[in-house]
Amino acid sequence: MAEVIEMENKDANQANVESGMTDEKWQAIIHNDENYNDQFFYAVKTTGIFCRPSCKSRVPKKENVLIFQNAHQALSANFRPCKRCKPTGERLPDDDWVTQITEYIDKNYIEKLSLETLSEICHGSPYHLHRTFKRIKGVTPVEYIQQTRINKAIEYLIYSHTAIADIAHAVGMPNTAYFITLFKKKTGYTPTEYRLLNFGNNTSEVKNSGSQD
Numbered sequence: 001m002a003e004v005i006e007m008e009n010k011d012a013n014q015a016n017v018e019s020g021m022t023d024e025k026w027q028a029i030i031h032n033d034e035n036y037n038d039q040f041f042y043a044v045k046t047t048g049i050f051c052r053p054s055c056k057s058r059v060p061k062k063e064n065v066l067i068f069q070n071a072h073q074a075l076s077a078n079f080r081p082c083k084r085c086k087p088t089g090e091r092l093p094d095d096d097w098v099t100q101i102t103e104y105i106d107k108n109y110i111e112k113l114s115l116e117t118l119s120e121i122c123h124g125s126p127y128h129l130h131r132t133f134k135r136i137k138g139v140t141p142v143e144y145i146q147q148t149r150i151n152k153a154i155e156y157l158i159y160s161h162t163a164i165a166d167i168a169h170a171v172g173m174p175n176t177a178y179f180i181t182l183f184k185k186k187t188g189y190t191p192t193e194y195r196l197l198n199f200g201n202n203t204s205e206v207k208n209s210g211s212q213d
């Protein structure tokens with residue numbers, strides 16, 4: 001009998017069992033409770049970053065959080081240490097941090113992104129993010145976001161018949177007029193002109209020429 005009851009409880013708590021989350025741990029995370037720092041680490045699936053409970057980074061969505069007993073486990077699961085709370089005890093190299101950020105942009109360019117939201121997600125100040133990113137990538141984070149979106153738009157233009165307004169939406173620029181203006185600034189053509197000239201061509205992507213802004 002006891003076994004049956006236990007199994008039912010397991011089913012009910014399936015989601016919690018898989019993530020390792022408990023109410024106690026969740027409270028520790030949302031209150032940045034440093035008393036739990038040697039007890040567990042938490043990783044956020046959407047950012048690929050893991051933290052100490054005390055980290056002052058913004059509170060993630062609970063369903064995106066995974067719990068790890070130690071930093072090694074989180075690293076083995078391909079999470080990267082947070083730049084702010086340094087869960088491995090070592091400073092995260094700037095190169096790795098910038099890789100973290102570019103990967104996030106590559107996956108989330110459809111979302112609303114700004115220097116501020118990126119810096120919250122990637123756990124650094126906007127100023128530091130801007131400077132470090134530019135030094136390593138040669139372009140600012142905002143330029144990189146634009147470049148990613150324009151390159152994605154080029155794929156739509158030359159390999160699909162998707163309408164311009166729908167492309168603008170699909171690449172995270174729901175304001176079509178702004179999308180057209182930016183596209184022309186970056187490529188020299190309007191999206192319609194670009195499609196007429198290049199449809200079906202295996203054209204290489206736009207290379208960002210640096211900061212023209």
Ligand SMILES: [Zn+2]
Pocket residue numbers: 050051052055056057082083084085086123
């Ligand atoms: Zn952190």
